[in-house]
Amino acid sequence: MLELVLRGAAIGLGATVLMDLWAIVLNRGFGLPRPNWGLVGRWVWHLRDGKIFHDAIGNAAPYSGELALGWAFHYAVGILYGIILALLVGVSWFVQPTFLPAFIWSILTVGAGWFLLAPGMGAGWASSKAPNPTKVRVLNLVSHTVFALGLFGSALLIR
Incomplete structure (x- = not known):
């Protein structure tokens, strides 16, 4: 059990780092604003x-x-998501990781942002109050796909 938790924490950390690198690429390459973790911290407070x-x-x-x-x-949630995935898939997945479980799990985690964080911060359900809700939703799905790639890639690195 401890091994699964540690492996899960490692892949969650790796996936969160990759997601942050993706945000930098979107910012520098396309001028998209980076996430404002200060406002998230205010919400948590x-x-x-x-x-x-x-x-x-x-x-x-x-x-x-x-x-x-x-x-x-942000990092605690990413690590927690990695631990939950590890507990769901078990030790055997770490022997030969596959992308699909990481992808399904990562897409499911979008729900926390859409139905807790976004409305909690005043953006409405699934960012319905944003100036372009569809754009935000697509970017959320893409970012969580990058997170899935990070989970999968990190699992490959630590096997």
Whole structure:
């Protein structure tokens, strides 16, 4: 069990790093804004008060450590997703990893962003209040596909 948790943490970390590199490519190559982990940190900070849903997280009271908290949360979630995948697929998957389980799991995790984080920060269900919800949704699916590639690639590296 400990081996699965450690392997899961490793692939979750690797996948999150790859996802962040992808965000840099999108920013430098296409001018797309990078994720604002400071606002995510602000959202996480307000969870302690029981406040899950905001009309606009930018209007919520700021927290001096929100950027660090946002980055820590981002990596903690990525590592947790890796651990959950490891527990779902078991040790045998790490002997000969395949892409499909990582891809299915990564696409399922989009739901947390669409139905918890986005509405929690005031962007609406599946970013329905964004200026271009379809663009945001497609980018979410592509980014989580990159995350799947990171899970799979990291599993190949550590086998």
